Amino acid sequence: DIVKGVHQHGIDRHSYLVAIGGGSILDLAGYAAAVSHRGIRHIRIPTTVLSQNDSGVGVKNGINYFDKKNFLGTFAPPAAVFNDYHFLTTLEDRDWRSGISEAIKVALIKDATFFYWLTDHADDLVKRDMSAMQYLIERCAELHLQHIAGKDPFETGSSRPLDFGHWSAHKLEQLTNFSIRHGEAVAMGIALDTVYSHLEGRLSEKDVLQVIGMIKKLGFEITHPAFEVIDDKSLLLRGLNEFREHLGGKLTIMLLNAIGKGQEVYEMDTPLLRQASIWLQKNK
Numbered sequence: 226d227i228v229k230g231v232h233q234h235g236i237d238r239h240s241y242l243v244a245i246g247g248g249s250i251l252d253l254a255g256y257a258a259a260v261s262h263r264g265i266r267h268i269r270i271p272t273t274v275l276s277q278n279d280s281g282v283g284v285k286n287g288i289n290y291f292d293k294k295n296f297l298g299t300f301a302p303p304a305a306v307f308n309d310y311h312f313l314t315t316l317e318d319r320d321w322r323s324g325i326s327e328a329i330k331v332a333l334i335k336d337a338t339f340f341y342w343l344t345d346h347a348d349d350l351v352k353r354d355m356s357a358m359q360y361l362i363e364r365c366a367e368l369h370l371q372h373i374a375g376k377d378p379f380e381t382g383s384s385r386p387l388d389f390g391h392w393s394a395h396k397l398e399q400l401t402n403f404s405i406r407h408g409e410a411v412a413m414g415i416a417l418d419t420v421y422s423h424l425e426g427r428l429s430e431k432d433v434l435q436v437i438g439m440i441k442k443l444g445f446e447i448t449h450p451a452f453e454v455i456d457d458k459s460l461l462l463r464g465l466n467e468f469r470e471h472l473g474g475k476l477t478i479m480l481l482n483a484i485g486k487g488q489e490v491y492e493m494d495t496p497l498l499r500q501a502s503i504w505l506q507k508n509k
């Protein structure tokens with residue numbers, strides 16, 4: 226319908242397609258803009274926490290296909306992004322909270338100071354303190370932009386550090402027919418890979434308990450029936466191969482060596498993932 230509108234209204238390559246909405250709308254409109262006339266400039270006006278602090282400030286546009294997350298898509302940076310915090314006052318508590326998980330993610334792999342700020346302000350964020358949320362969005366977006374401006378903005382390699390916790394989150398969304406928000410799934414994915422990092426001897430018990438405690442304090446669930454790893458035939462594990470395909474052939478997963486310090490690995494041990502799954506069930 227968007228491409229048809231571009232055609233019917235004579236929108237040309239020097240026009241602007243403006244999208245106002247959450248991440249799904251911005252991705253959809255950005256994809257349509259990128260494939261029309263080989264690229265119409267687009268402007269994003271994100272209206273959710275998750276799109277203001279993460280997806281709206283990125284260079285990617287993706288839509289789901291073949292029941293796979295972001296199977297179709299483009300790399301097309303927006304001409305501009307406008308964050309208006311008034312939009313956040315319209316959100317349900319669930320959507321207000323959901324986007325916080327992406328801030329947890331980027332803090333854990335890139336900025337320990339930001340993680341401890343999140344820990345100290347968890348109560349404020351739950352109470353919907355706008356000044357706390359504004360700082361969260363600005364710092365989270367800043368960290369994402371710093372990464373995008375680095376060596377591989379269009380992901381020509383297999384490294385995807387900003388997708389910490391996402392291999393399982395993407396699969397969980399699909400397994401639950403997207404009844405679980407992306408941010409809620411990411412929180413569980415972060416929990417799983419954090420516990421896995423601990424069981425592999427990378428992360429201290431103190432750190433793993435602090436991470437899981439903060440996730441729960443913010444109101445997130447840390448597991449789900451579809452999230453359990455029983456054996457190597459568990460449906461969730463299909464997410465590893467789908468993630469590998471999406472990356473470009475080589476599985477690359479971000480784990481934690483410490484709060485604020487990520488480490489990429491190239492395989493995941495199923496028995497250890499099962500132990501991590503059981504740990505989350507016992508501590509949910």
